Amino acid sequence: MISLTSKAVEKFNETINKSDNPESQMLRVSFEGFGWGGPEFELTLDELKGENDIIIESNGVKIVYDSEFEYYLNDAVIGYSDNWFSRGFTISGRAVSSCS
Secondary structure (H helix, E strand, O other), X not given: OOEEOHXXXXXXXXXXXXXXXHHXXXXXXXXXXXXXXXXXXXXXXXXXXXXXXXXXXXXXXXXXXXXXXXXXXOOOEEEEEEOOOOEEEEEEXXXXXXXX
16 A cells, blocks of 8 residues: 655645646656666556556545556655755655655
């Protein structure tokens, strides 16, 4: 199960409220390849569900990802970093190496 920190939920809601259709927005976790530490993922907004996609809800946020990568996303945590080193959504977990 993927979970979100309270800061990630806050930033997600701020972002979707600027869109034309906020109620249909989901946070998509996409596979980007394998790095030194394992699979790398990207986080984007999406309104569409693919044939192999799984949709879950965490703290009121719908998260969508391809079922092929469920193993790697088990126990992943999506956060939001807002410091002078980095700014943006992050994903971490036992099988996740990084996120852009």
